[in-house]
Amino acid sequence: MSSHPFYSLEQNESYAIITWNEISLTQTNVEELELAIRHLFKKEFANMILNVNDVTEIDGFGVSCIRKGTKICTNEMGLFAVVTQNEEIQDRLDLAKIEDFTLLNTIKDAVDAIYLNDLENDFQDSDDEEQEFEGGFSESESDDY
Numbered sequence: 001m002s003s004h005p006f007y008s009l010e011q012n013e014s015y016a017i018i019t020w021n022e023i024s025l026t027q028t029n030v031e032e033l034e035l036a037i038r039h040l041f042k043k044e045f046a047n048m049i050l051n052v053n054d055v056t057e058i059d060g061f062g063v064s065c066i067r068k069g070t071k072i073c074t075n076e077m078g079l080f081a082v083v084t085q086n087e088e089i090q091d092r093l094d095l096a097k098i099e100d101f102t103l104l105n106t107i108k109d110a111v112d113a114i115y116l117n118d119l120e121n122d123f124q125d126s127d128d129e130e131q132e133f134e135g136g137f138s139e140s141e142s143d144d145y
Helices: 030-042 060-075 087-095 107-134
Strands: 007-011 016-020 048-051 080-083 102-104
Touching: 007 030, 016 030, 030 048, 030 060, 048 060, 048 107, 060 080, 060 087, 080 107, 087 102, 102 107
Parallel strands: 016 048, 048 080, 080 102
Antiparallel strands: 007 016
16 A cells, blocks of 8 residues: 555555545645546556545535546446545535446445446456357358258
8 A cells, every 4th residue: 555645545456446635625636636546547447446535625626536537447447436425525426417427435335336347347248249259140151051
């Protein structure tokens, strides 16, 4: 686990957890979070958990950063899960209507969601391969006997 002034970082092979250690996620410090997300993305993490349980204030810059993190991970078939039990922060993020947004109460729930998402992606991949295989014969070939 590595630590920075604004957050701590925990990484394993399936996902990374960014625990935000500040009480605010606003214009004054959001660049630190953006750098952390970019750093993890360069290390090919498609699954990230942002723990903002200590956050009591979030502004449009914080919401925008969460939106970017969500989009980056979703584009890689991953999941960007935000964890907080603070109802005001939950409401603020719900109101933002972030596409493909995952908001959960605990890190355990977020880890479960990541594994479920990975399973769904694996299932989807094997489904696609089966359809390609089944579609490999044309009608005319089977009628030529």
